[in-house]
Amino acid sequence: MSARRPYLVKALEKIEDFYMELKWDFQSWVPLVSRILPSDICKIYKKGSSIRLDTTLLDFNDMKWERGDISFVFNGHHIHHKIGAGNNNNSPLVVMDNKLKVYQLMTQQETEIEFEEEVDLLMSSDVIVAQMSTKDVQFIRSQSGWIFREDKREMVGPFQADVYLVQGITLESQKRREHLSEEDLVKNKEALVETFTKPSSSSFDLNGMQEEYKRRESLQPPPKPQVSWEEYINSPAGCPPHLNRPLQSKCSSKAFKATLAMSEEFPMTVEMLLNILEVVTPFKHLKKLREFVTMKLPPGFPVKIEIPILPTITAKITFQEFAFRDNLPDEYFQIPPDYTEKSNRFPDL
Structure with missing residues (x-):
């Protein structure tokens, strides 16, 4: 984004200021899923080299979504209100949670704990x-x-x-799952069953993650391969013998x-x-x-x-409204003075 910023600023300045709405409707061929899928209207404001996108749908995976009142702001030329010019975290990209009144800079570095939590989730x-x-x-x-x-x-x-x-x-x-333990497989299956028995939930996770975080143990090492060095180097080009865990893959x-x-x-x-x-x-x-x-x-x-x-979700996107506007206030593209910074509010961004 830093490298592309000058190009984006020039490209945006060539476009007249406008307001636009995108309507999202999600559907699925999986039974019972369509009735609980969300819909959303994204509101996009553009002024000069700045863009603001308002949405109620922040994150959307196969069986998980996060709702809220979210604003995403790109400020091409000027620093955002409240962020000093000497701040090393000064960024043209900011995400704001308008309910909690907090914001996060997109250049924020992840902490060691956040990395470990992400690794545990993948495991x-x-x-x-x-x-x-x-x-x-x-x-x-x-x-x-x-x-x-x-x-x-x-x-x-x-x-x-x-x-x-x-x-x-x-x-x-x-899909691959040779790294999962029997406990993981049972937990994920139970989470899937809970998904369809409690469809009123606004957010659910197929990974079966518990609310109280607990550090996982390291994976057990794979079995020692029964392949000699001579067999390995003499194998056909592009077809080496499998050395790791037995592959569990589904395409x-x-x-x-x-x-x-x-x-x-x-x-x-x-x-x-x-x-x-x-x-x-x-x-x-x-x-x-x-x-x-x-x-x-x-x-x-x-x-x-x-x-x-x-794989299981189809979206219908409709550009239902568009209007050129030359009177959008500058405040739309700044962080309100009563908002505070929270660096880990949006961990997936």
Whole structure:
């Protein structure tokens, strides 16, 4: 971000000041999950080289979310109110919790305890890697009508849009768990059962972490490999013998058909949107949106998108409101004087 800051400042200053709303609706093909998934409206304010994003959805994983009243502020040129010029932690990126009235600088260094807690979490959780493959993506005009077929168009807010079907999107995921103990497996399974028996909870965690933190013991070393040095060096190129714990891996691939509505009436361009999303990508769901928008889209602006966010979750994003504004107050992009700094309020950012 520090290296890209001069470019982002110039790019933002070329855009007129505006206010924009993004509506998020989440859905899942997993039974019982859709009814408890959150929705959110992100409000984005832009003035000069500064951006403010207000959201009620801070963090979103496969089965965990954190709600609140959160503001994310990027101040391109000026230091934030309350942060002195001599402060080594001076950052253009600040996250504020408007309920607790605290803020966190994005350049804050993690403490040794926070590192250890993160390691403990990884030691007790499945390792899951998921990525969206778009190399075979195709945009096909959606058709309407029974007898006389024609290209489908619809109104998205005040904007007329062309509707496309997006084919060739594949979500590939790999899960590994050879590092987990039997106790971890039981605890994680119990947490999953509790998830579906107590759906009213606003936040839950598949990792089965207890509220009272307890340091984990180190993992047991893997068994000594029964492979001689001669066997190892004489193995075929690219196919060395397995030396670590017995591999417990599961790969899956799921094809998705996304839906896209493109409007040439929308005042913003895709390039402008990418510059905005580059600033706010610490939010995981916005990062997925940015990955999708970087594809070669049809003409216009993507006013409505339905895309997979996680292996079991699909999101519908709608740009439901946009207006150029030249009277946004400077206070929107500063830390209020009654807020205090809390360096570990947002540990995942």
